[in-house]
Amino acid sequence: MTTGPGSKKTAQSPTPKKSAVTVKWARRLEVGREVLRNPLTVIGLTIIFLFLMMAVFAPLLAEPNQPDPYQSPRDWSNIDSPPGVAGHVLGTDSTGGDVLYGIIWGSRLSLQLSVTVVLFTLVFGTMVGSIAAMRGGRIDNLLMRIVDVFLSIPELIFALAIAAVLGPSFSNIILALAAVFWVKYARIIRGEIIKVKQADYVAAARVVGDSSWNIYRKDVLPNAATPLIVQATLDMGNVVLIGATLSFIGLAQAGLTEWGALVSAGQSGLLAGEWWVSTFAGLAIVLWALAFNLVGDGLRDVLDPKTEGR
């Protein structure tokens, strides 16, 4: 053993493995720094962090209602109380439900909804789109026609029909959104993979005799995944918006501490001058969606500047 790879000057001939990893992390760090340079992204991240804290520490912030913490405790002696009355910081609704309690426990439902739907649709959509792009031919054609069918109905409307059939409950809203949202990812990843497949390094890997699974895993997917990250971030906000619309319409259980359902509960009060229920609950939805939109836009500007505005 004469000279180990580590003893050489790293700048000239580093070990291939180590350098690849270092470069990867250095690049990630650089992207991270660039993302944080945008003040709007930082605002978005801060709001998301606060919501996360709210969801995690919900039992400490508002004592859970027994037996179901996702039903507001009813204070029957303080119905339609304005903010600040009898310890209700943001007031109560027409059944004495505390608005702040609903917003705090609602953040858990929003988190559950968005994480479940985005994770599932991201994975499933990537699978479908990857199979279509890697296989090509008839399979591609068939899968993309199915995607076309899904794309021909606006998301909310498709989800509405599915949730309606499944029956009114929050978990059915999650199911309905998961059934609808994967399509975009399939389409995006398919387009990206077809582009990436023409790159020289993919041809090189093929010449070397790598299996197609390895080529896909090592060369294609990492280089095609960037737009997915942006889309997934934006969808963390989008699914909560659409989910809230569905529960506003009445597709969640009655009295659930979900933000859209809370806005709906305050609807009649609003026209009687009791503005607080709908206003605060809606504000929570706006902040949530706004935060993910800000971060998604910031990520897009750094990772994928060409697609700005789409």
Added chain:
Amino acid sequence: MQIRDYLLRRLALLPVIMLGVSVIVFTLTRFTGSPVGIYASPNMSPDEIAALEARYLLDQPIPFQYAAWIGGLFRGDLGWSGVSVAPVTEVIGLKFAATLELAIAAGLIAVFVGVALGTLAGVRRNKAPDHVARLFSILGASTPTFWFGLLLLVPFYLWLDWFPLGRSTPDIFSSIIHPTGMYTLDAIIALSPVAFFDALRHLVLPAVVLAFGAMAIIVRMMRSSMVEAMSEEYVDAARAKGLPNKIVIRRHARRNALLPTTTVIGLSFGFLLQGAVAVELIFRWPGLGQWVTSAVLAGDQATIMAYVLITALIFMTVNLAVDIAYAYLDRRVVLGG
């Protein structure tokens, strides 16, 4: 690919996709059991309900039911709308006209305001108008339509009473005939200014609320394509010729920036159709959205089916029309599968 071939292929694919939509939605609606509830009344005996199921073929296997349903579709029979207590085909036209009027009004607002704001933002990049436009577009993308609608109701309906709920004042409504079902248009045909202003007063607030989300997309696209256009050489060339700034922006930059914006108009129409569900609910607008919400809560599957099909048809037609417009506006475009 030749543009004509591409468009013909899209047109040929349209019925295929519609068939796909109908299969998926039909299977879904039958998945959870028989929709007999909407036809039955509470005091029917089990025998009577079984007879009812047999009459509507609900005791048959799903593919058979589907075939029967498609057969009905071609005969102009979309089933019985429980929430409207009438055949679907009898009421769908009126609902469609109501939603179309609302969506067109909102679409016009979204396009005009969106293009104007986007142009201004792109020209005054990083100045106050740009910041306003960006704030506007990100808020439009983050605000739930139903909440925005409720918030506007408080000042404009509750306090000022400028804009009433619903579609028209009954007396004024019955004073003219309604051949199109779009009340503003009907009033123009009837040459009745009173009816026209009444219809307009009902239309303005829901249309503005509905336009907000779609506007966000248009502002955004218009801004970024305007920024791009302003840095093009032809803009410099026009300036070098000594053309006044206004003309450079209007005739050169904006005309080119409008092209990419056309593509998102189809997309934003999807937002209008989705948003109409909540807007119609809040403003008591008797269109497709309000119709389907009551159908959803009542489990009225014939109505839900009809609604999804007609929405898909509208959405696809609009998108095809946008593609055609785009192909004619930009002859350089090369379209692919």
